[in-house]
Amino acid sequence: MTTAASTTRELLPHEAYVPGAHWRNAQDEAEAAKLGMWLFLGTEVLLFAGFFCAYAAFRLWYPDNWHDASRYYLNWKIGFANTVVLLLSSFTIVLAIRGAQTNRKWMTLWTLVITQACAAFFLIVKLGWEYAPKIAKGELPGANFSYDHAQGPYDHIFLSVYWISTATHGFHVFVGMVVIAWAMWKTLKDHYGPRHYTSLENIGLYWHLVDVIWIFLFPLLYLV
Amino acid sequence: MSHPHPHTHTHTHHHHTIDPDETLSETEAHEHHAHVTPFWPMLWVFVVLLVLTALTVWTSNIHGFWIGNTHIEFGATPHIIMALIIATVKAVLVAAYFMHLKYDRPMNTVVVGATIFGVVLFIGLTLADMHARSINDSVDMRKIVQGGDTHLGADGQRVRGMGVVARAEENARLKHANNPAHAGDAHTGADGAHSDAPAEKPAEPAKSAPGGH
Numbered sequence: 001m002t003t004a005a006s007t008t009r010e011l012l013p014h015e016a017y018v019p020g021a022h023w024r025n026a027q028d029e030a031e032a033a034k035l036g037m038w039l040f041l042g043t044e045v046l047l048f049a050g051f052f053c054a055y056a057a058f059r060l061w062y063p064d065n066w067h068d069a070s071r072y073y074l075n076w077k078i079g080f081a082n083t084v085v086l087l088l089s090s091f092t093i094v095l096a097i098r099g100a101q102t103n104r105k106w107m108t109l110w111t112l113v114i115t116q117a118c119a120a121f122f123l124i125v126k127l128g129w130e131y132a133p134k135i136a137k138g139e140l141p142g143a144n145f146s147y148d149h150a151q152g153p154y155d156h157i158f159l160s161v162y163w164i165s166t167a168t169h170g171f172h173v174f175v176g177m178v179v180i181a182w183a184m185w186k187t188l189k190d191h192y193g194p195r196h197y198t199s200l201e202n203i204g205l206y207w208h209l210v211d212v213i214w215i216f217l218f219p220l221l222y223l224v
Numbered sequence: 225m226s227h228p229h230p231h232t233h234t235h236t237h238h239h240h241t242i243d244p245d246e247t248l249s250e251t252e253a254h255e256h257h258a259h260v261t262p263f264w265p266m267l268w269v270f271v272v273l274l275v276l277t278a279l280t281v282w283t284s285n286i287h288g289f290w291i292g293n294t295h296i297e298f299g300a301t302p303h304i305i306m307a308l309i310i311a312t313v314k315a316v317l318v319a320a321y322f323m324h325l326k327y328d329r330p331m332n333t334v335v336v337g338a339t340i341f342g343v344v345l346f347i348g349l350t351l352a353d354m355h356a357r358s359i360n361d362s363v364d365m366r367k368i369v370q371g372g373d374t375h376l377g378a379d380g381q382r383v384r385g386m387g388v389v390a391r392a393e394e395n396a397r398l399k400h401a402n403n404p405a406h407a408g409d410a411h412t413g414a415d416g417a418h419s420d421a422p423a424e425k426p427a428e429p430a431k432s433a434p435g436g437h
Contacts, residue, residue, distance in 0.1 A: 031329060038332045042339035049343040053350050060354060067300050076281060083277050091270040094322050098261040201324075208323045215314045218277075219307035223284035224300065 014100075014193030030198045037202040041209045044172075048213050051165040055220060058157050065152035070221060072151045073139055073159065078129055079222035082122050083214060089118035090211045093180075093204045100187075100197035108192060108200070112184045115207070119177045126170050134159075162221055169217060172210045179203050259327040269321040273314055280310040 019029040059066045092111040099107030133139075138146035141163040145156035183203050186192060192200050283306045288297045320326040325333050 034328070035331055035335070038335040042335055042342075045339050046342055046346070049346050052343075053347045056347055056351055057354060060351065063300055076284070080277065080281055084274065087270060087273045087277065090318060090322050091266065094261055094266050095263070098263065098266075101260045205323055208318050211322075212315045212318050215318070216308075216311045219280050219284065219311055220304075223280060224303040224307045 012190040012193065014191055014196045017191075017193075017196035026195060030196075030201070033198050033202060034205070037205050041205060044209055045213075048165070048168070051161065051168065052216070052220075055161050055165070058154070058161060062152075062154040062157065065154040066158055067224070068151050069155045069158035070224070073134075073155070074130075074162070074222045076222045078125060079218045082125055083218045085118040085121045086211045086214050089115040089122075090208050092118070093207050096183075096187075097197060097201055097204050100192040100200055101194055103194050105187060105190065105192075108187045109184060112180055112187065116177060116180050116184070119173055119180065122173055123170060123177075126166065126173075130166075165217055166221070169210065169213055172213070176203075176207050176210055179206065259324070261324070266321060269317050273317060276310050276314050280307055283307070283310070 017026070019026040023029040023032070092114040096108045096111040096115065099105070099109075099111060138144075138148070139159055140146065140156075141160035142156050145159060147155070150156075180203060183192075183200050186199065284303060286298055286303075288295055290296070319336065325336065
C-alpha cells in the first residue's frame, strides 16, 4: 500500500496501528490505558476485600468451628491443584505478551491456548469436584444449609463466606476466559505486535489479579 | 482501516521506514513500546511461586515443634500469620514481575498502594470496632438458623427472632449476669480473656438464651 515505500505487502493491523489523535504517541496511549486498568483492578480488590473482611470477622467470632469446617468441608488437594494451574496460566499469559512484544504471533496464540486450558481446568474442577457434590449434600450457605452431619453450629456461616468468595472469583475466571478468547481472535487477526498490544497487556493484568485473589483465598479457606 | 488516513504516512516516516517482514529484535521493540518482558526472570518467578505454594501447604500441617524438652504448640493464629505472609510474598512477586510494576511508570504502583491502604482501613477498622465494643463473642449466630433469624417457640413452630442487635444485647446481659467477675465492666471484660480460649466459654450463656423464652 502507500504507507511505506519498501513495503512489499499490506501492513498488518498491528503494524499500521495509529494511536488516537489526542495522544502524543502510542506509548502515552498504552500507559494511560494501563493506568485505567490498574484503577479498575483497585475497585476489584476492594470488592473482594468485603469477603475477606467477612472472613476475618466471622473467624474472630468462631475460631474453632471455622478451623474445623475448613478442614471438614474442603479438600486442600483440590485447592492446591487449582492454585498450580492458575499460577501456570499467569506465567503463560506473560509469555503471550512477550510473544506480541517480539512479534511472534504463534507464541502468543499457543500460550493463550494454554492459559485458556488452565482456566477451563480450574472451572471444571471447581464446578465438578466442589460445587456439584456440595450442592448434592446440602453444604450450602446460610439459610440454605441442609447438610445432615454438621460439624459445628456455625458451619453454614463458613460455607456462606466460602460460596460467595469462590463463586465471585469463579465468575471472574469465566469473564477472563471470555476476554482471553477475544484476545486469541485479535491475535489470529494480527492485531497484536511490537507496536501495539495494549488490550492484551490489560487482559494479562486482569488475569494476574484473578490469580492474586486466589493466592489469598486458597490458604485462608483450605489450609488454616 | 483498508484506506489509511493520510496522517499514517507522515507518522511512519517520522520514525523510520518499516519493513514488515523483518522480525523486530528486542532492542528495536523496546524503542516502539515499553520494556520487553524477559523470559528467564519470569520462569524463575513462576518456579518460586510453585515452591511457595508447596511451602504454605507444608506449614499448614505443622502442629508444633520441640525445643529441647519443651513442646511448642502451634495454634490457629501462627498458622494464619504464616499463610498470610507467604500469600503476601506471592502476591508481591506476581505484581512486581508478572504484572510488570517493577518495570512500569511508578503511578501504577501508587494506585496499588492506595488500594492496599483502603483494604487495610476497611478490614482493620472493622476488626478494631469489634474489639473495642467487645462484641467478639456476644452476637450468637447459632440462633440464626435455617429460615433466618428465628427460634423454636413453645408449640414447636418457628417464630421470628428478636433480631441480631437485640440478641447481642441480651446475650451480653446474660453473660455478665452469669459471670459475677465481669458484672462491673460490661464493655471491656470479655474480649481480653476470650482471645485465648475462644470457643467453649461464650457458648455457655448463649445456650441459655432460647430456653429463657
